Amino acid sequence: MTTGIREGLHREVLEANLAIPQVGLATLTWGNVSGVDREAGVFVIKPSGVAYESLTIDDLVTVRLADGAVVAGNLRPSTDTETHRCLYLAFPSIGGVTHTHSTHAVAFAQARRDIPVLGTTHADTFNGPVPVTRDLTEEECAKDYEYNTGQVIVDLLGADDRRAAEVPAALVAGHGPFTWGTGARKSLEHAIICEAVADIALHTMSLSPSAPPPRHLLERHYTRKHGPDAYYGNPERLTP
Amino acid sequence: MTTGIREGLHREVLEANLAIPQVGLATLTWGNVSGVDREAGVFVIKPSGVAYESLTIDDLVTVRLADGAVVAGNLRPSTDTETHRCLYLAFPSIGGVTHTHSTHAVAFAQARRDIPVLGTTHADTFNGPVPVTRDLTEEECAKDYEYNTGQVIVDLLGADDRRAAEVPAALVAGHGPFTWGTGARKSLEHAIICEAVADIALHTMSLSPSAPPPRHLLERHYTRKHGPDAYYGNPERLTP
Amino acid sequence: MTTGIREGLHREVLEANLAIPQVGLATLTWGNVSGVDREAGVFVIKPSGVAYESLTIDDLVTVRLADGAVVAGNLRPSTDTETHRCLYLAFPSIGGVTHTHSTHAVAFAQARRDIPVLGTTHADTFNGPVPVTRDLTEEECAKDYEYNTGQVIVDLLGADDRRAAEVPAALVAGHGPFTWGTGARKSLEHAIICEAVADIALHTMSLSPSAPPPRHLLERHYTRKHGPDAYYGNPERLTP
Amino acid sequence: MTTGIREGLHREVLEANLAIPQVGLATLTWGNVSGVDREAGVFVIKPSGVAYESLTIDDLVTVRLADGAVVAGNLRPSTDTETHRCLYLAFPSIGGVTHTHSTHAVAFAQARRDIPVLGTTHADTFNGPVPVTRDLTEEECAKDYEYNTGQVIVDLLGADDRRAAEVPAALVAGHGPFTWGTGARKSLEHAIICEAVADIALHTMSLSPSAPPPRHLLERHYTRKHGPDAYYGNPERLTP
Numbered sequence: 001m002t003t004g005i006r007e008g009l010h011r012e013v014l015e016a017n018l019a020i021p022q023v024g025l026a027t028l029t030w031g032n033v034s035g036v037d038r039e040a041g042v043f044v045i046k047p048s049g050v051a052y053e054s055l056t057i058d059d060l061v062t063v064r065l066a067d068g069a070v071v072a073g074n075l076r077p078s079t080d081t082e083t084h085r086c087l088y089l090a091f092p093s094i095g096g097v098t099h100t101h102s103t104h105a106v107a108f109a110q111a112r113r114d115i116p117v118l119g120t121t122h123a124d125t126f127n128g129p130v131p132v133t134r135d136l137t138e139e140e141c142a143k144d145y146e147y148n149t150g151q152v153i154v155d156l157l158g159a160d161d162r163r164a165a166e167v168p169a170a171l172v173a174g175h176g177p178f179t180w181g182t183g184a185r186k187s188l189e190h191a192i193i194c195e196a197v198a199d200i201a202l203h204t205m206s207l208s209p210s211a212p213p214p215r216h217l218l219e220r221h222y223t224r225k226h227g228p229d230a231y232y233g234n235p236e237r238l239t240p
Numbered sequence: 241m242t243t244g245i246r247e248g249l250h251r252e253v254l255e256a257n258l259a260i261p262q263v264g265l266a267t268l269t270w271g272n273v274s275g276v277d278r279e280a281g282v283f284v285i286k287p288s289g290v291a292y293e294s295l296t297i298d299d300l301v302t303v304r305l306a307d308g309a310v311v312a313g314n315l316r317p318s319t320d321t322e323t324h325r326c327l328y329l330a331f332p333s334i335g336g337v338t339h340t341h342s343t344h345a346v347a348f349a350q351a352r353r354d355i356p357v358l359g360t361t362h363a364d365t366f367n368g369p370v371p372v373t374r375d376l377t378e379e380e381c382a383k384d385y386e387y388n389t390g391q392v393i394v395d396l397l398g399a400d401d402r403r404a405a406e407v408p409a410a411l412v413a414g415h416g417p418f419t420w421g422t423g424a425r426k427s428l429e430h431a432i433i434c435e436a437v438a439d440i441a442l443h444t445m446s447l448s449p450s451a452p453p454p455r456h457l458l459e460r461h462y463t464r465k466h467g468p469d470a471y472y473g474n475p476e477r478l479t480p
Numbered sequence: 481m482t483t484g485i486r487e488g489l490h491r492e493v494l495e496a497n498l499a500i501p502q503v504g505l506a507t508l509t510w511g512n513v514s515g516v517d518r519e520a521g522v523f524v525i526k527p528s529g530v531a532y533e534s535l536t537i538d539d540l541v542t543v544r545l546a547d548g549a550v551v552a553g554n555l556r557p558s559t560d561t562e563t564h565r566c567l568y569l570a571f572p573s574i575g576g577v578t579h580t581h582s583t584h585a586v587a588f589a590q591a592r593r594d595i596p597v598l599g600t601t602h603a604d605t606f607n608g609p610v611p612v613t614r615d616l617t618e619e620e621c622a623k624d625y626e627y628n629t630g631q632v633i634v635d636l637l638g639a640d641d642r643r644a645a646e647v648p649a650a651l652v653a654g655h656g657p658f659t660w661g662t663g664a665r666k667s668l669e670h671a672i673i674c675e676a677v678a679d680i681a682l683h684t685m686s687l688s689p690s691a692p693p694p695r696h697l698l699e700r701h702y703t704r705k706h707g708p709d710a711y712y713g714n715p716e717r718l719t720p
Numbered sequence: 721m722t723t724g725i726r727e728g729l730h731r732e733v734l735e736a737n738l739a740i741p742q743v744g745l746a747t748l749t750w751g752n753v754s755g756v757d758r759e760a761g762v763f764v765i766k767p768s769g770v771a772y773e774s775l776t777i778d779d780l781v782t783v784r785l786a787d788g789a790v791v792a793g794n795l796r797p798s799t800d801t802e803t804h805r806c807l808y809l810a811f812p813s814i815g816g817v818t819h820t821h822s823t824h825a826v827a828f829a830q831a832r833r834d835i836p837v838l839g840t841t842h843a844d845t846f847n848g849p850v851p852v853t854r855d856l857t858e859e860e861c862a863k864d865y866e867y868n869t870g871q872v873i874v875d876l877l878g879a880d881d882r883r884a885a886e887v888p889a890a891l892v893a894g895h896g897p898f899t900w901g902t903g904a905r906k907s908l909e910h911a912i913i914c915e916a917v918a919d920i921a922l923h924t925m926s927l928s929p930s931a932p933p934p935r936h937l938l939e940r941h942y943t944r945k946h947g948p949d950a951y952y953g954n955p956e957r958l959t960p
Contacts, residue, residue: 030841047954047957048954054957076951103920138936141937142936174933196267207353209350216376216382217381220385237287237315359590359655361655432508440590446587446686448591449590450591454618457655460622474529477530599895673748679823687827693830694855696862697856713768717769
């Protein structure tokens with residue numbers, strides 16, 4: 001571990017990574033979670049290609065936010081590290097990022113379709129569709145590919161911190177979901193929900209719904225969990 | 241726990257809530273079960289937003305049936321508490337209520353389609369389709385939203401206690417399933433069955449069935465499990 | 481237990497019943513397995529509506545083959561007991577029967593469609609489609625319903641013992657799969673395979689296959705596992 | 721075990737076989753993995769029809785590469801042994817072979833459709849579609865059936881070792897997937913990925929994607945994991 005980093009960050013990042021296979025979001029070593037310490041100017045991320053069952057806290061890699069340099073850790077960081085870094089730089093309010101190849105969310109990403117808002121399960125968390133990016137160009141794939149993978153998300157959302165908070169997930173076209181949140185654990189929670197709503201949406205679409213749910217129902221659900229009038233949950237018992 | 245409440249009610253409500261993730265009906269903290277003690281004029285329900293793995297009997301919240309006031313417990317009750325209360329008031333014979341966001345039942349709710357009776361698996365428990373409500377109006381969403389969520393179910397069934405017993409489940413449009421029963425555990429059992437028949441129905445519909453099953457087959461199945469001539473089960477070994 | 485019954489029969493029937501939820505074929509108490517002792521003229525079956533987690537060997541019920549009378553056991557036998565008895569009487573070579581409400585097989589039963597032979601996974605076990613019965617008539621539902629549920633299977637197969645051995649499964653229209661085999665365990669194995677091939681068939685059909693597999697491929701697979709020239713398996717290590 | 725065989729080969733083959741049910745790729749005894757020792761001129765494979773839960777290292781069968789003769793082991797080898805042998809002879813660089821009847825890959829095999837490249841999850845491992853073979857002829861089924869099952873794969877790929885390395889999987893028409901790799905464990909990993917991409921592809925196709933992903937994106941993903949410029953993973957922590 002690195003001195004000077006917020007206590008508990010490594011532990012939270014480790015636990016969020018270990019939870020990926022437990023909640024059924026990963027095949028093999030696919031998927032990674034990071035968490036940031038903005039005061040220290042670094043984020044902590046899973047190493048590349050290491051099996052979850054052998055992953056320990058000492059395997060985590062600490063990366064400098066400013067330039068992506070590895071500042072602590074003995075292993076190479078996830079190949080997706082530059083994507084995480086791009087998102088942290090564009091959206092100052094986010095504290096954690098998760099990437100998975102979960103089945104149903106990837107299906108939407110591969111079909112280049114937004115996950116539409118079909119009900120309250122979606123609106124409880126995402127204040128709008130989970131949007132899909134444009135394709136990366138040949139140039140964006142050739143150079144700084146992973147950073148550009150974050151950049152197409154930023155292009156999609158317009159580097160709008162508020163918008164990133166209202167819909168904390170995006171699908172990279174042909175690739176899969178990236179989600180974020182106030183911390184590592186919250187970004188994982190959004191990955192779980194993104195996969196759940198994609199799964200439910202596929203079934204709903206197979207039933208040919210006649211019309212989308214009324215906007216006032218969706219707004220009610222979003223606002224009872226978010227914003228100044230939220231009344232969901234017991235704050236002292238919520239996971240951070 | 242509150243003195244004066246039927247012994248065993250808290251334990252049954254706790255166990256039914258803990259069973260939600262075990263039987264695969266819940267993502268994260270979604271889903272809640274309550275049980276009522278009509279003599280004491282209260283019901284016991286899960287607190288809002290508490291993770292199942294940390295839920296204890298002391299976390300349960302006791303709510304007064306007459307006005308929804310919390311009469312015991314240190315946490316806020318489920319945000320869906322008023323929906324439960326509305327159902328208890330409208331249907332005097334029910335003893336427990338369950339709400340989940342289970343995948344296939346939610347898909348029908350989002351598509352605003354009843355779960356049709358396609359075979360004996362459905363007819364063993366539900367004497368008719370699991371019906372979907374109308375949308376809530378803007379006014380119903382703006383004020384007393386959760387109570388009104390119960391009210392659209394009551395409107396759908398006509399405050400008909402017998403009908404509520406024959407089909408102990410309904411889908412709130414754009415939202416998801418609510419189920420009930422003689423007690424907390426039975427309401428959970430109906431949530432499990434509601435999800436199972438929704439899953440089977442989706443597969444059946446993809447095979448384009450030529451005709452519904454004959455009514456006499458469905459009636460036979462319903463009546464062998466319910467009513468005066470029921471002969472299914474071993475009463476002394478049935479869970480309450 | 482009853483004296484005079486083949487040693488090990490109760491144990492095999494118990495284990496096959498307990499395996500139903502373990503292999504994912506049952507919701508709640510749905511599903512039952514029986515095994516027959518033809519010399520003793522009885523079969524042993526699961527009691528009605530008892531939870532698998534509380535099921536013990538002493539709960540099993542022994543039923544006389546000739547008339548369906550309970551000859552041992554303190555509980556009521558499965559409501560499906562008369563269906564099992566009908567199959568034992570019609571097909572002298574079978575030693576065990578399993579009934580489940582497994583998702584994909586029930587979908588075919590509800591759609592009144594045979595599970596077609598789409599590949600070697602099916603042909604390894606079933607020498608032809610898993611056929612669906614006609615609907616029961618109103619009279620057949622009104623009287624001796626459960627026995628008649630077996631009778632429509634017998635009508636379908638023509639009380640042909642050889643045919644029952646070649647395709648040891650059938651779907652009762654609007655209801656679900658019944659499977660059989662040389663013993664209780666084997667009938668359960670056929671229930672597992674029936675569900676697996678129904679699942680694969682649904683996915684295959686969604687891909688619009690251009691043509692069925694060639695008959696010589698299917699025959700090769702069936703005969704390498706069955707009949708005088710079979711060469712699959714290690715007999716001394718096979719489960720009975 | 722046989723003396724003269726590379727140390728650890730039996731252990732790797734045993735563990736890869738035991739992993740098949742753990743990763744959800746097998747029903748009953750379906751599925752088998754082998755690993756080869758080319759210096760010793762033999763490969764080690766699962767015995768036929770033995771349950772995974774009773775499989776021990778002493779049950780494994782050692783088979784001579786040149787003629788398929790069993791040179792060690794007390795049980796009959798998998799009926800698919802000759803298919804494995806055919807693949808080892810045709811593709812000198814492969815060290816392990818896996819065969820399963822995993823649900824979604826079998827669906828593509830039964831529909832006689834390649835698994836198309838719909839995104840980076842596929843391109844990370846397979847540099848092109850997972851192709852499906854032609855049907856075996858009546859003659860190929862009548863004589864040396866299992867060897868010919870390998871031969872149709874070889875015919876499909878043209879005995880091209882490089883091509884076999886770039887797409888280490890094929891679907892035998894009407895049957896199911898065979899995968900291979902540098903060793904037994906790697907061939908199993910490819911079986912897991914083949915099933916995962918088939919599952920995701922089916923969902924993607926149900927969403928009617930407008931166009932395939934751009935070729936430059938797929939190439940980028942394949943080359944970041946394979947070839948001289950690969951930068952995925954931490955070699956010292958990768959499983960062999």
